Amino acid sequence: MVESSVPVVVPGGTGGVDDDLLEGLNPPQREAVTYRGPALLIVAGAGSGKTRVLTHRIASLLRRREAWPSQILAITFTNKAAGEMRERVGQLVGESARGMWISTFHSACVRILRREAENFGFTSSFTIYDSGDSRALIKRLVKDREAERFGLSPAGVQGRISRLKNELTDAAAFARQANLSDPAERLFSELFGDYERALQRANAFDFDDLIAQTVYLFRAFPAVADAYRKRFRHILVDEYQDTNAAQYALIHELTRPVVGAAEAYSSGGMMIFEPEHAPELEGASLTVVGDSDQSIYAFRGADIRNISEFERDFPGARVVLLEQNYRSTQNILSAANAVIGHNFDRKAKNLWTDSGAGERIVGYTGYSQHDEAQFVADEIEAIHRSGVDYSQVAVFYRTNAQSRALEEILIRAAVPYKIMGGTKFYERAEIKDALAYLTAVANPADEMALRRIVNKPKRGIGDVSIETISRFAADRGITFREALGHAGDLGVGPKLQTAITHLHGVLGAASEIMLPATGEVAPPTAVADGLSLLLGRSGYLDALRMSRDPQDEARVENLDEFVAVAREFARNNPDGTVIDFLAEVALVSDADDLDDASGSVSLMTLHTAKGLEYDAVFITGVEEDLLPHRISAGEPGGPAEERRLFYVGVTRARKRLYLSLAMTRAQFGEIASAVPSRFLQEIPADLVDWRQSPADLVRQAPPRFGGGSGSRGGFRNDTPALLPKSTSLDRFANKVPAKVRDNGDMELAAGDRIRHDDFGEGRVDAVTGEGAKRIAHVRFDSGAAKKLLVKIAPIEKI
């Protein structure tokens, strides 16, 4: 694409088989594809084509027969990224892409643990607790020990355990070094132990365990580890800046040389190198790709040092720097460079492009978050009319709560949008219930799952009865599930006995469908069929259908969709069991189904935005205390991480970038004034075209100014942080009515005149759409053209 005339020396190149893989790559990219050695660090700036480099590197290894597909392990952070990589490698090398492991850390570890579980006290049918499951469990444990009186909250305990696990500290190790004379410490230590034991009893792992236990496994059973070391000769890790200590340790274990000719270890039918007199085998070749400027997950244990000290960890490592950006305009890159340059203690890196300056960045300051949202909506409409597809537009924000105001306005402006992330499908209560039903069948040891569904729908089995069952099970040394089969011995009333027996029967029937006797193979439809049976015969669906809560209708639809997911799973995994299905569901994230946003504007948090790109990007709420977020201010490295987050957002934009903020923002139902983010001042002023700058508003606003209520910084050179007191701005704030009106029956046709609460009078040009989605195209007397959703727009006919 550029500099194609520069001759490139391919190290060790024989030419031929992979020439096309180097076509269109710049020199550093080519080196990243062709370098061969024990360790390679590719420092890939935003938009520098790292996925291309990574896929071409894998393809090159395969085409030159330097590796079999089965010798390649490529780790990504999301399943979506893994899928994309598999597909792109597939396009380059065809069928042989099939034998590779391209997956997330978590999925790869699940695969390993399933094979080896029997070696260390678990069974291979273990289930996976997501953070909600583990929170529920910890909550119960905290309650049992009355730990709240010592200031231990479930959330705090959960977070701390997670951090410890990510540092490979288990409960025993913690107890050894903890100050147990402090009662709170002692209690926490006990809770940690409780939690570990509860998981083990439930035959379950939480997210953090998946990594940590794999590391423990490798360390405790060197022969097992050697088998994987011999198998994986090329290990590639994407987003290396986001790895935590446990993941780092895992990579280290896998890339260790195999010492001595240990006898071959064969596990689960895995094909391994010939065992005969294996000589010492050097460690696998490791390639990591990352950008420390895009490290935004320190809060969950990612350690930026993993990448910044890579060369120290792997002496002799080659480092390749990719700085040429193929995504954004120079203006956008200059802004990004300037902002990130304010982080000290980083390796200098300068993104550049040869594609021209492009348009200036647009800034806008709203009076309120709704004013800001209106700007976003208007601007989206304007660029849409100029030919930009909605799917090429994204709106980012720091916190999920900010999406509400944007949604309200986008709905009214009839801009199609989709929220990425947010309340995830698999976190909806009804889906979690369905999952708990499946888990209750698949992993009878999991008492948490049974507790969750034992009274859903309502069967009259309350806390008291649950404890009765639990104690009964504990006394007899049987599982909770088995206890349900002894309803008559529980000492509960006849009504409850019937209910419990019925539930037990339903679970049993589902087990027969989904878990056939050993030797038999369940049909592919087993999971979906079993799920339907559970939801139907348990009365769960009926209860929702009988309800008059309109939300329950949506819940039924969600469950229908979930059954469809199970059928889809069967199509893709004909041999997949319930266990496999549950694992897959547990490990998919909201970031994984980002692409079904066709024809819609994408709304998401800045974190979710990582790895994506759009023609036009709006970053909203660029205010102090929001971006950077207030909570980060006190944390070491917090503000720097927030800056990286902002940097990630900026570098998502290809052609247009909008930065917006509001002078007032409703928080906890109160209206607070806001101060422009320091990040705005870090952008050279000539790059930004302020449609309405903060200074404009300060000048225009009514004269009762106050100080910036403890907020720091001023804005630009001329205006100190003068802020109107919130009382003087009341008339601007929250003009959107809280209650949605319903004009569903309003008759409207081209030619009608209407009055809009905000926009005044205008004439209807056309009405399109049907029913609740009827849209009026209105030209207002002010000259503005708007699309309005008739059903809810604040309009009346005149």
Place this chain on the structure above:
DNA sequence: CGCCCCGGGATTTTT
């Protein structure tokens, strides 16, 4: 046991 009302608390990001 379940429902309802009340008050308090909380609000970052997620494999």
Place this chain on the structure above:
DNA sequence: TCCCGGGGCG
């Protein structure tokens, strides 16, 4: 503002 949990009552 909204969500959750606790407590009281039917």
